[in-house]
Amino acid sequence: MKEISSKDFSVFFGDDVFEDMAQKIIENEYSKVFVLVDENTEHDCYPILKNYLVNVIVIRIESGEQNKTLKTVEYIWKQLQDNFADRKALFINLGGGVISDLGGFCAATYKRGIDFINVPTTLLAMVDASIGGKQGFDIDSHKNMVGVFAHPKNIYMYPKFLETLPLNEKKCGVAELSKHALIKNKSLWEEMLGKSILDDKSINELIQKSAKIKIKIVKKDPLEKGLRKILNFGHSIGHAIETWSLKNDTNPLKHGEAVAIGMLCEAYISHKLLGLTNEELHQIVAFVEKNYTYYDSQWDEKELIVFMHNDKKNLNGKFNLTLLKKIGKAKIDMDCSSELISESLSFYQNLKHNFPTQHSA
Ligand SMILES: NC(=O)c1ccc[n+]([C@@H]2O[C@H](COP(=O)([O-])OP(=O)(O)OC[C@H]3O[C@@H](n4cnc5c(N)ncnc54)[C@H](O)[C@@H]3O)[C@@H](O)[C@H]2O)c1
Ligand SMILES: [Zn+2]
Known part of the structure; x- marks a missing residue:
């Protein structure tokens, strides 16, 4: 033990x-x-x-x-x-x-x-x-x-x-696991890219490494006054998409699946606002394409943005996103325009044909 x-x-x-x-x-x-x-x-x-x-x-x-x-x-x-x-x-x-x-x-x-x-x-x-x-x-x-x-x-x-645990549920866990690597540990991210994540031996090691990252962050900032907000990467857009899906689909997206889309969109915004490189963005895109199905929803972008405004992470009408400066380094409390959020959602939708399968909503 x-x-x-x-x-x-x-x-x-x-x-x-x-x-x-x-x-x-x-x-x-x-x-x-x-x-x-x-x-x-x-x-x-x-x-x-x-x-x-x-x-x-x-x-x-x-x-x-x-x-x-x-x-x-x-x-x-x-x-x-x-x-x-x-x-x-x-x-x-x-x-x-x-x-x-x-x-x-x-x-x-x-x-x-x-x-x-x-x-x-x-x-x-x-x-x-x-x-x-x-x-x-x-x-x-x-x-x-x-x-x-x-x-x-x-x-x-x-x-x-x-x-x-069914495979699609395991992949939901992979989303949060990769989030921990993306915000805090570049070598863990590279390790995840390089191996078959869900093998018994790999997964046991990855769980412990990932859990340690979360424990360390929570210990430093238990009440989410600052640092802990880095854990919200992917969750501003991810939660809005999850809410949309829960309200509109008979087979809604799972939390991890929505977070994977959120991370992809927020990586795009990070590229536009914080200089996350094109190569880093495309590593994240390829990871999401490889591990998840495409969510072909007729979502109403305006409604998604309203959901985001209602998110408890926001203050004074600002979005308060967590974005990536580079892989392994996150920045909290980043505002961005509704237009850029729309652009990131379109970026996701334009990748449709790169995904091997679609989520049946
Ligand atoms: N509190 C936090 O810090 C925090 C962090 C991340 C996510 N969350 C929340 O966690 C939730 C998602 O969690 P989840 O993905 O574990 O979902 P879940 O609890 O819905 O479990 C997923 C499915 O797997 C089944 N299941 C669970 N264990 C199983 C097993 N060993 N074998 C077979 N089936 C099993 C469950 O019955 C369920 O159908 C969301 O509500 C999200 O908001 C909370
Ligand atoms: Zn989550």
Whole structure:
């Protein structure tokens, strides 16, 4: 087992992490243990986790971003109340980012906060969502509009959970993984370009490197006053596209897929405003083309820009984008014109024929 410590919590990684988790649960003398799952993590992951738990109550919600809502939050709070969760109860988030965002929020607010731990089961949650203490939910498909900062006690990453994760979900994790490399670590980016990322051995190493980047950033700026904003690269345009897709498509884009498009567009803006070189831009373009399907949406650009104005990252009507000066170096709080955002969206659309396949919306 590998341990990566931070100030407020530790991340444990390996095939034997649950022995340590079970030991800590016993030491803390929790009154009850609640495990939040969706139908997939209940089926594929809970049978392993349950061997390490006693006195446990499972709360199941339906999978999908569409359920990251106040209604689900209320359902979870009610399950805690109906099952007499007291302030010594422990809450375990067993799932991807939707589970840890929702469950972390519920635990951090129920009776003014009970202990919770994250057991991420998607690549995206291992490299990103389970770390950093941000949790919350969407309002009317607008991303993460309500939330709190609160850290889990610990995070347990059991890489074998990735064996049942579908390929398209793994690729969502690759988006956040590449984001960490692009904003902070050029050699990690080059490593990602040079190898088959999703091989078992590569992925285990990449998860740990990527998680370390996020932990380091969050440690320096836990409340996102400055530095932490670099993690938002790809997420201003990405979140607007995700919201559009959630509102308009029967098979909406996943978060990681929308972020991949957002990174491509924001790399284009970085090229125009900050001198990201043509070669660097085209490395990013080629990476997105290789790993993702093309999203052929008839999106309304004006509406996307309205969604961006509504983004919680913005202040005083400015966009506050995170852009790249070069690969491995990001710059926060960058404003740009609506015209340049439109231009970046057209840049993406003009690449349509370079993608091998299309997303069926
Ligand atoms: N809080 C943060 O810092 C942060 C950071 C990044 C992303 N996020 C949020 O994370 C969410 C996306 O997370 P995600 O991509 O993990 O999505 P997700 O939680 O929806 O999981 C994706 C799908 O995989 C299934 N699944 C999960 N683990 C599985 C397994 N081991 N085997 C088989 N199926 C499995 C789930 O049931 C779901 O259908 C978004 O809401 C995003 O906003 C939060
Ligand atoms: Zn993200």
